[in-house]
Amino acid sequence: MAWQLHYTSARRGPTGRAGFQFVAETPGLPDGARAAVTPYLSYRPPPDAPLSPGDSELDLFPVSLLYDEVDGRPLLLRCRYLGRDYSGRYGNFFAHAVVAEPEELEGLRPAELWQAAHWTPLPAPEAVLDPLDELNPGAGLDPESLAEWLADSGPGDPYALLAQLVDAVAGVLGRGHGRVVLVADDVELVARWIAVVSYSLPVAAAARLSFVTYTADPDGAAQRLVGTTPAVWAAAQNHASHAAVFDLRQGAEGGRASRFARTVAGCWRVRDFGGLDTLGELAPLNDPAQEAAAALLALCRGDATVTAGEEGAAAELLSRRGPGIPEWVWRDLVPGVPSMGLDLALALHERAREAGAADVARQCALRVGERVSDALAEATGLRDVAEAAGVAERARVPLDPAEVSASAARCVRHGSAELRAALAGCPAGARDALLDGAVTGLADAEGRTAVLTPGNCDLLYEHAERLRRVPAAAIPVLTSVGRRHPGRRTKVTGELLRLDGGDIEAALRRIWATPPSAAECAELLDAHGPAVHPALAGLPSRTFTRLAFPGGDALADPATLRLADRVRELMPDGRAAHDAALVQAYGKAITAGPARAARAMDQIGGSGGATPQLAGEAFTGAARRLFLRPPGFRAELLAAVSAPVRARLGEQWTAELPGRVRAGRTPLRGGEVEQRNALVEVVLRLRKRGVTEPSLETWARAAAGRWLAAKQLDAHLARRPELRAELRDLLAEGTP
DSSP: OEEEEEEEEESSOTTSOOEEEEEEEOTTOOTTHHHHHGGGOOOOOOTTSOSSOOGGGGGGSOOEEEEEEETTEEEEEEEEEEEEOTTSOEEEEEEEEEEEOGGGGTTOOGGGGTTOTTOOSSOOSSSBOOOBSOOOOOTTOSHHHHHHHHHHOOSSOHHHHHHHHHHHHHHHHHHTOOOEEEEOSOHHHHHHHHHHHHHHSOHHHHHHOOEESOOSOTTTOOSSEEEEOHHHHHHHGGGOTTSEEEETTTOOOSSOOOHHHHHHHHHHHTTOHHHHHHHHHHSOTTOTTHHHHHHHHHHHTTOTTOOHHHHHHHHHHHHHHGGGSOHHHHHHHGGGGGGOOHHHHHHHHHHHHHHTOHHHHHHHHHHHHHHHHHHHHHOOSHHHHHHHHHHHHHTTOOOOHHHHHHHHHHHHHTTOOOHHHHHHHSOHHHHHHHHHHHHHHHTSSTTHHHHOOHHHHHHHHTTHHHHTTOHHHHHHHHHHHHHHOGGGHHHHHHHHHHOSSSOHHHHHHHHTSSOOOHHHHHHHHHHHOTTSOHHHHTHHHHHHHHHHTTTTGGGGSHHHHHHHHHHHHHOOSSHHHHHHHHHHHHHHHTTSOHHHHHHHHHHHHTOTTSOHHHHHHHHHHHHHHHTTSOHHHHHHHHHHSOHHHHHHHHHHHHHHSOHHHHHTOSSOOHHHHHHHHHHHHHHHHHHHTTOOOHHHHHHHHHHHOSHHHHHHHHHHTTTOHHHHHHHHHHHHHTOO
16 A cells, blocks of 8 residues: 655644644554655745746646655655745645555556656645555556657657666666756656656666656755756756756767667667567666677667677676576577677577577587687687687587697797686696697797796696607796705706707706705705716705705714715715715714714815815814813814814814803803813813823913912812823913
C-alpha cells in the first residue's frame, strides 16, 4: 500500500496552529515518515513569474514532481503553486506526497506517474486520506507515445541528445554523486525527457534515478536528474559548474556518446523496446559489461561500426553470461562469423558446441584457426603467443609448433620478457615450441638484456639442455644463475664447460668472483680437475686466503685440510700447491708437539712461494693459538724455531698482551698478572736452554723491574728456584 500526505499553509490545521503544516494524511503512517518527507517540502516560483498572479495565471507556474527515497521507501511528491494563502499573502503552495512500499513500484518507472489520477490540485477538506492500494501510471508517457513524440521533437537530432543524456545520467548514477540539469520553458518537456531516460535504463537503475521536474534551486537539489527553467538557470548556472547541463531549447551539443548510449538511442529510433529490455538483461547500468552488451546487440543488428575492442568485450560477455544469453542472440550472430574477431569467434564457438550446434561450431572453428595464425603472426609479447595457443586448444584447432616457435623467437628478439607468465599460461602441448622459440630468439643480442631478468634466467636454467645449442644465450643465463645462487656454482660451471664457443673464461671469473668454500672447491676439483680451464686454477689459493681471515681459525677445519690434501695431489706445482702446504703446516703448528710445531712454524714463516696474505694471516693465527699454550711448551718451541721466526713469535706474543701489561703499568688485574708471569717464565726457561731472544728479554726485564711485579713473580716461581735465580740474573743484566 501507499500513504498520502497533504501539506500547505492553512489558517487552522489538525494541530490547531496556523501556517505551513500537514493538513491531511493517511492513518498509520510508518514511523518517522512525516519527518523524513518534511525536508522535501518547498516550492519557489521562477524569478520571471508574476509576483501577484491571478487565478488564471496559476496554471502557468511549473509543477514539480519529485521522486526520491526516504528511509528505504519510495517518495513521490507533487508541488503546485497556489498563490495566496488564507491571509492573502503570496507564496503558498500545495504539496501532495505519496510514501509507498518498494513493491508498489515493481515494474513501474516513477516518471510514469507524472499525470497519475491520484494527484489532486488542492488540499482535501478532511484531515483523513485514504490509502492508495495501487499506483497507476498517467496517460501520455508510455513508451509508444514517447517514441512518437521523440521522433518529431527538436531542435536538432533528438536521438543524439538522448545518447548524451543517457551517458550523463549513467555517469552520475555510477559515481553516486553529481546531477544532470534539464533546462526548458515547459515543465511538460522536462517530464517527457525524464520519462524517456527512465525507459532507457533497466528497471533497477530507473529506481535509483531520483529526479525533480522543477526546482528553483538546481545547485542545491539532492536529486540526480533536475529540471528547471531558463530564468532560474540564468541566475544559478555560475554556482553549478560541476553539473552536466542540457538546454532542451538548443538540442544536442558536440561530442561522441558511448556505444551503450548510441545503442539506446538507436532502439528508440526504430522503436525497438525489446532491444532496450535486452540491454538491461545482458548488463545492468554501470556494470563493466554495459558497453559489451550494447556491442553485442549492435552485432546482432548487423552494425558494421563495431570495433575490435568492442568485439572483445562482447566475447567476454558471451563467455561470462553464456547460459543467460537469449537464444535469438546466438542465432542472429551466426551470419557474421566469417568477419568476426578471434575472441568473439571463440566465445561463439564454445557456446555453439555446448548447445550442440555442430554447423555453427565448425564454422567458428575455421574462423578461430585463421585468427590464431593471424594472432601468432602479429604477437608482440610471449603472453600473446601463449594466449593464441590457448585459444587453439580451447577450440580444438590444430596448432603448428613451428608457427609457435617462430612467433616466440620474434617476440624475444624485440625484448618480450614475460617468459614465466607465458609458459604458465601456455597449453602443455605448445610449451616446448614456445620455449624453443624463446631460446632461439635469445641468440640475437638486440633484446637479450631486457629478456634475461633474474627470474627468466632461473627458469631457463631449469631447461639447460636447450641452452647448450645457443651459447650466446646460455653464457649470460648461466652467469646470472651462478652469481646469484652460490650453491649452484659448481653445476653451472659444468654447464659452461660443456658449451662450444663464447667467452667462457669471463663467465667463470664472474661466477667465482667470491671464492668458493672449501667443500665447493674440492667438489669442483673432483668434478672438473684443475687443468680443464685456466680460470679455475687459481680458485684453491683464493679459497685458502679467504678462509685465513680473520685469524686463520678456518684453516684448521677438516674440510679445509681435506682440500689442501686434494690440491697437493692434483696440483703438485705452482702457488696453489705452496698454499696447500702452508695450510697443512698451520694444522700441524697448532696441534703437534713443540718439535713438530716448531718445524711447521718455520715452514709458515719461510713460505716464499705462497700467497703473501695467506702466509701472513696464517702465521698470525698460529702464533695467537700458540700463545695460549703452557710456558714450558712455548719455551721449547721458541728454542727449536729459527731466529727470525723466534723474533716474530716474540713480537706477536707481546702484542697479544693487554696494553697495561705491555706498558708495564700497575696495578694489574688478576688475569693480566697471570699472562705477564707466564710470558716472563717463557723467557726464563728459554735462557735456561741457552737461547736468548733480545726483544723478549728486554720486555721481561722491564715488566719484572718494578717492586710489586718482582714480588708477584717471586711468588709465581716459588717452586722453581732455578727460574728465580734466572730472573735475578736477567734483572742484574739490566743494572748499570
